[in-house]
Amino acid sequence: xxxxxxxxxxxxxxxxxxxxxxxxxxxxxxxxxxxxxxxxxxxxxxxxxxxxxxxxxxxxxxxxxxxxxxxxxxxxxxxxxxxxxxxxxxxxxxxxxxxxxxxxxxxxxxxxxxxxxxxxxxxxxx
Amino acid sequence: xxxxxxxxxxxxxxxxxxxxxxxxxxxxxxxxxxxxxxxxxxxxxxxxxxxxxxxxxxxxxxxxxxxxxxxxxxxxxxxxxxxxxxxxxxxxxxxxxxxxxxxxxxxxxxxx
Numbered sequence: 001x002x003x004x005x006x007x008x009x010x011x012x013x014x015x016x017x018x019x020x021x022x023x024x025x026x027x028x029x030x031x032x033x034x035x036x037x038x039x040x041x042x043x044x045x046x047x048x049x050x051x052x053x054x055x056x057x058x059x060x061x062x063x064x065x066x067x068x069x070x071x072x073x074x075x076x077x078x079x080x081x082x083x084x085x086x087x088x089x090x091x092x093x094x095x096x097x098x099x100x101x102x103x104x105x106x107x108x109x110x111x112x113x114x115x116x117x118x119x120x121x122x123x124x125x126x
Numbered sequence: 127x128x129x130x131x132x133x134x135x136x137x138x139x140x141x142x143x144x145x146x147x148x149x150x151x152x153x154x155x156x157x158x159x160x161x162x163x164x165x166x167x168x169x170x171x172x173x174x175x176x177x178x179x180x181x182x183x184x185x186x187x188x189x190x191x192x193x194x195x196x197x198x199x200x201x202x203x204x205x206x207x208x209x210x211x212x213x214x215x216x217x218x219x220x221x222x223x224x225x226x227x228x229x230x231x232x233x234x235x236x237x238x
Contacts, residue, residue: 037227047164047172047215049227063224096171103178105160110178111219111227112162116171 002026004036004097004117012087012124022080022097022117029075030055035100036080037113038071040093048093052100052111053080087124094119129154130216130230137236138206146233148199148216154228156197159219163192163201166213166232175214176201203235211237 008020020038027034037052051071052060061069070083080097099115131149138144148161155161163176174183176192179199189210191202199218203210216230 046232047217047229049225049229052226060226062226101177105158105178107158108160108219110160110162112160112174112177112217113164113172114174114177114183116173118171 002099002115004099004115006095006097006117006120008095008120008122010121010123012091012122014088014124014126016087018082018084018087018091018122020082020084020095020097020120020122022082024078024080024097024099027099029073029078029080033101035102035111036073037098037100038080038082039096039098039113039116041096041119042090042093050084050095051082089124092122092124094121129220129225129228130218132214132216132230132233134231135234135236137238138203139238140206140208142206143202143204144206144235145203146201146214146216146235148201148230150197150199150218150220150228152197153222154197154218154220155194155199157221159221161192161194161199162217163190164215164217165210166215168212172215206235206237208237211235 038050053071068085073080096119097117098113101114102111164172166172179194180192220228
C-alpha cells in the first residue's frame with residue numbers, strides 16, 4: 001500500500017524558512033519510474049506544482065519560486081524534504097507530497113500524480 | 127497562475143450526465159501533452175481519476191471518462207451520484223511557462 005505523509009510546522013513567521021518532510025511507504029525513492037513532487041493549494045485557490053525530484057536525483061522547480069525552494073531526498077529514511085525560504089503570508093497553503101509517475105506516450109514523457117499525502121496546512125503569520 | 131481553464135461550477139441531478147471542460151493552448155494540451163484529472167473532496171487528499179486522457183486507475187468507476195481534442199479536454203461523469211460532489215482539476219504539462227506541470231482552475235460539481 002502506497003502512502004505519503006507530510007510533517008512540519010503549522011505556523012511559520014514571515015521571513016522564516018519552512019521545512020516539510022514527506023515520509024513514504026509502499027514504494028522506493030530509487031524506483032526508476034516513481035518520483036516525488038510537492039504541490040500546494042492556497043485557501044480558495046487552485047493547485048500549484050512547486051518542485052519535483054526524479055529517481056535519478058534531478059530536480060525541477062517552479063521558476064517563480066526557484067530561488068527559494070529546495071527539494072531533496074534521503075533514500076535510507078524514505079523521506080523527501082522541501083524547504084521554502086523567506087516565507088510570506090502569500091505562502092499560506094495546504095502543502096501536499098505527491099508520488100509522481102510517468103509514461104511514454106510515443107511523443108512525450110507524460111507525468112501525473114497518482115498518490116497524494118493528506119496534506120499539511122501551513123499558515124504564515126506574525 | 128492557472129493556464130488551463132475550467133468552468134467554475136457544473137451541476138446535475140442524480141443519474142444525469144455532466145461534463146467538465148479543460149481549455150488549454152498550443153503550449154500544453156495542443157502541443158500533444160496528455161491530460162490527467164483529479165477529484166478533490168473537502169478535507170481529503172486529491173485523488174487521481176483519469177490519467178493519459180482517458181485511462182482510469184484501478185478502483186475508479188467507469189462512470190468517469192475522459193477525452194481530449196485539439197487544445198481542450200473533457201471529463202464526463204455519467205449516472206451522477208451524491209458522492210461525486212467534489213472539486214475536479216485537470217492537469218497537463220506546459221512547455222512555455224515556467225511551470226512544468228499546470229493545473230486547471232478547478233470545477234465544483236454539485237449534485238442537486
